[in-house]
Amino acid sequence: MxxxxxxxxxxxxxxxxxxxxxxxxxxxxxxxxxxxxxxxxxxxxxxxxxxxxxxxxxxxxxxxxxxxxxxxxxxxxxxxxxxxxxxxxxxxxxxxxxxxxxxxxxxxxxxxxxxxxxxxDYISSEVNLIEHNDVILNLKDSTVSYKNTKSELTKNEFKILYMLMKDKGVIVSRDSIMRGLWEDENFVDDNTLTVNINRLRKKLEDLGLESFIQTKKGQGYVIL
Missing domain, CATH: 3.40.50.2300 (Response regulator)
Structure with missing residues (x-):
């Protein structure tokens, strides 16, 4: 509708x-x-x-x-x-x-x-934006924006942020994220996930978002 x-x-x-x-x-x-x-x-x-x-x-x-x-x-x-x-x-x-x-x-x-x-006629009518605390994730072009600044995300960075924003307020385990990134039999190991999380955090910090993604030791990550 x-x-x-x-x-x-x-x-x-x-x-x-x-x-x-x-x-x-x-x-x-x-x-x-x-x-x-x-x-x-x-x-x-x-x-x-x-x-x-x-x-x-x-x-x-x-x-x-x-x-x-x-x-x-x-x-x-x-x-x-x-x-x-x-x-x-x-x-x-x-x-x-x-x-x-x-x-x-x-x-x-x-x-x-x-x-x-x-x-x-040729465009999907599905939801294409996710917003939380003025942070906007665009599902169509894989960008994240905050106030008047925008950053392009890699495929894995986008998927990680999508999973966390979609389930905001809920701790998402590292295993769940790695399963979400596992495509075409290319397994994402624990070290690769850490690298992607750190790169994503750096891009968010460059937008002015400190501690947007929080680590819950032994549990995973959460966006509050």
Missing amino acids: FKILIIEDDTKMREIILENIRRWGFEGYGITDFDNAFKDFINYDPHLVLLDINLPSYDGFYWCGKIREVSKVPIIFISSRNTNMDIIMAINMGGDDFIQKPFSLDVLMAKINALLRRTY
């Missing part, structure tokens, strides 16, 4: 859109805490975003820029602002379409359906 995130300050408008997209068989979520809009985006991991320009704290252009730092998810701006400069800004910041308020719900749904069709 496609998930649609609505970043809209007008409560009545937000609820009308939510009701309509659910009637079409989509899942919907409307943001109400606009200071944490980016974190909500990461946690919800939508297939499409409806984004107003006039919002509390930061405007829609700002949030569009933040989203584009980590995702190519389709974004439709919905706004009462209709100058050429507003539309140009919306598209230049990474928006895929612009609908002026007031608009027909039928037109909105037609645009949503068309954009979803074009975007996901």
Whole structure:
């Protein structure tokens, strides 16, 4: 089921859109805490975003820029602002379409359906981001980012971080990690795992993340 995130300050408008997209068989979520809009985006991991320009704290252009730092998810701006400069800004910041308020719900749904069709014909609609304490692991390009910095991970580094972030708060044993890294009969021995863990920690430290991966002696590793 496609998930649609609505970043809209007008409560009545937000609820009308939510009701309509659910009637079409989509899942919907409307943001109400606009200071944490980016974190909500990461946690919800939508297939499409409806984004107003006039919002509390930061405007829609700002949030569009933040989203584009980590995702190519389709974004439709919905706004009462209709100058050429507003539309140009919306598209230049990474928006895929612009609908002026007031608009027909039928037109909105037609645009949503068309954009979803074009975007996901050949792209998996599975979750592609994992977030924890502002650390974002991108499952599509094997990168990890924190605030405004990003680092590319090797295949093994990515798998280790994925296993730990997926089971955050749970101690993952060295044996479990080594089994996860065992592919094509190329066994990863204990020393190889230590080397990969140390390299991964160094990359995380370079991003400003000290002690993100914690060692539990005799048990394994954990991210809290």
